C-alpha cells in the first residue's frame with residue numbers, strides 16, 4: 251500500500267466487505283482498498299479513479315506516479331482518470347479533460363464474491379447521472395455509463411484515460427490501434443499508422459480496433475474496448491513534463507474514447523467499456539488485427 255494513503259483510523263466500520271476496506275488519507279480523500287485472492291486494487295473516490303490493479307500472480311497493470319498529487323487540488327496522475335464531459339482543452343474555459351476526474355464520487359454499491367469484487371461509483375450532475383462499474387477479478391473491467399437526466403439532448407465526450415505500467419515505453423510493442431491517426435504533435439495532421447511508435451507521441455486513432463495488445467516484454471496485456479469511436483496513444487517522453495510525472499518511460503497511455511457520438515436523448519444511457527487481462531506472450535496468441 252502507498253504510504254501516502256494511511257488510514258486515519260482502524261475503525262471496524264472501515265471494512266466494507268471481507269476484502270474491501272475504506273481508507274482516508276491525511277488530506278481527507280477517500281479510497282477503497284481491495285485485497286481479494288483474485289487480485290488487488292485501489293480506487294479513489296476523488297475522480298472516481300482506479301489507481302492500481304494487480305491480478306493474482308501477475309505484475310501491476312497500471313502506473314501511478316510517485317509524484318501524484320493526492321490532496322484534491324488537481325487530477326491524480328496515473329491509474330485510469332475519467333475524461334468527461336469533454337476530452338482535451340475545453341472550449342468553455344473549463345478544466346482540461348472535464349469535471350469527472352476532479353469530482354468527489356460516492357460508493358453506490360459493492361459486491362464481494364469468491365470470483366472477485368465489483369464496485370459501483372456514482373456522480374450526480376445537474377444534467378446527468380454517471381455510474382462507474384469497476385470489476386476486479388482475474389481481469390479488470392471498467393464501464394462508464396452516462397444517463398441523460400436533463401430535459402434536452404446532452405452532447406458529451408468521454409474517455410478512460412488508462413496509464414499502463416511498462417518497464418520502458420520505447421521497448422513495448424503495441425498492435426490493434428487503427429489504420430490511421432491524427433497527430434497532435436503535428437498540428438492534427440492525418441497519418442498512416444506506423445509501428446513502432448517511439449515516444450513522444452500524442453495520436454488520436456479515429457477508426458479504432460476493438461482489441462489492442464500491449465507487449466510489455468515479460469508479459470502482454472489484451473485490451474478490449476466497447477462503444478469507443480477513438481483510441482488515444484500518449485506519452486510525453488521529455489517534452490516539457492507536468493510536475494507530477496517523475497519518469498515518463500514507465501507508462502504508456504492507451505485511452506478508450508468516445509469523442510464524436512451524437513448528443514444523448516433525455517432519459518437515454520450510453521456506455522464506454524474497457525476490459526483488460528494479462529496474457530502469456532508465449533502461450534496465448536491474441537487475435538489482434540495486424541493493420542495497425
Ligand SMILES: O=P(O)(O)OC[C@H]1O[C@H](O)[C@H](O)[C@@H](O)[C@@H]1O
Pocket residue numbers: 346347434452453482483484492503505
Ligand atoms: O495532463 P493531462 O491534462 O492529464 O493530459 C494528458 C494528455 O491527455 C491526452 O492523452 C491528450 O491527448 C494529451 O494531449 C494530453 O497531454
